[in-house]
Amino acid sequence: MKNRSLVSIDDFSKEEILRILDLAGKFEIQPVGKLLEGKVIATLFFEPSTRTRLSFESAINRLGGKIVGFADSSISSVTKGETLFDTIKMVDSYADLIVIRHPFEGSARYASEIATVPVVNAGDGANQHPTQTLLDLYSVRKTQGSLDNLNIFMVGDLKYGRTVHSLLMAMAHWNTTFNFISPEELRLPDEFKLHLDSAGLKYYEHLDFSDIISRADIIYMTRVQKERFSDPIEYEKVKNVYVLRNSMLHNTKPNLRILHPLPRVNEIHPDVDNNPKAYYFQQALNGVFTRQAILCTLLDLNF
């Protein structure tokens, strides 16, 4: 995998995804190894994302790498009107790998064409956030023992939620059953249903999930944002339907785990936090192991 970039989850085959998850598992057991010693990683955050940036920087630091970059484009040359092309051209000669987060959709693919070093997409607008998807997959596999034959509930904003879209595209490699629970206005776009149809996978759409929750292996919660609704009254009607509470978890499967890409607002009630089925904070920690594995894979470093 020389000078290979990770821009979209589709860039990696099922086998390559599994290799990264296996490597992430090794980092979890043995977190410190100076594999990135002598390497410089650029972290270019053209829009602030504290969680993702800290996770990457923690992964780089744990591997002994050095970091150059910026956390907010308002303090960089971008405010002077520099194009993305020029920024990437310059950074390309300073770093061994570039991590980029940028508000424009497709910016990471474009950066990967300009750069000679590998590029990792840490989020390009509403398009892709593949390292989130890999850490989600890692969390699913770790809690369920396998990725095969799971029943996944995806809840909330299924129309605009990029984490949902990427995770379902990736989970389509395995024999997954999907239950999509969303308000009418935020239903999953047809292109993803067509993809599942062509993969021969079963999926069901619902407006509510309190009556079917006992079937779930994974509940993947996302935020339902008020600004997504054209009619504020519609938001008021549905806003409490997509909130998970501890009382709903009584008759659920023992292996059920609740995932959320974070940050949450009110869609998971704090009374769920102490339930052993709540997994979203461990999920965030898994991001560090997964990102360590991604960096080492793209730089072709073995241990």
Next chain:
Amino acid sequence: MMKGGKQQLVVSAIENGTVIDHVPAKSLFKVIQILGLDHIDNQITFGTNLESKKLGQKAIIKISGRFFEDNDINRIALVAPEAKLNIIKDYAVVEKRVVRVPDHITAIAKCMNPKCITNLENVTTRFLVISKKNIALKCRYCEKITSEENLKII
């Protein structure tokens, strides 16, 4: 100029070159632009709003001394999918070719996503053609799909 007594040639015949026929009248200038005909020195004649049973109103372009590669000519498929090419040598049609929608489209179409990098920085558009019958293009960058009804030629 009369031919066979009845048919009238609206634009004059060429000795050597290419005749692009069955171009929808509304797409004439887009075809000229896509093929860069407005920047070459060859003699070009064209007619538009000509009667066509198939298209209603068609346009025809005759380019003297110029022959096209398939890759070049397929670029007009988005705006003139029915176009036919007559390759002329010594006033005779020596070959007829049809236009095929290519698998990839570069620098012709505009991505319909206003948040796409190609609409916000100076980036050449690139698409994968995911449907050729009802044209659907997947942007290489933002991965959004631009369908025929939203298609704009740059």
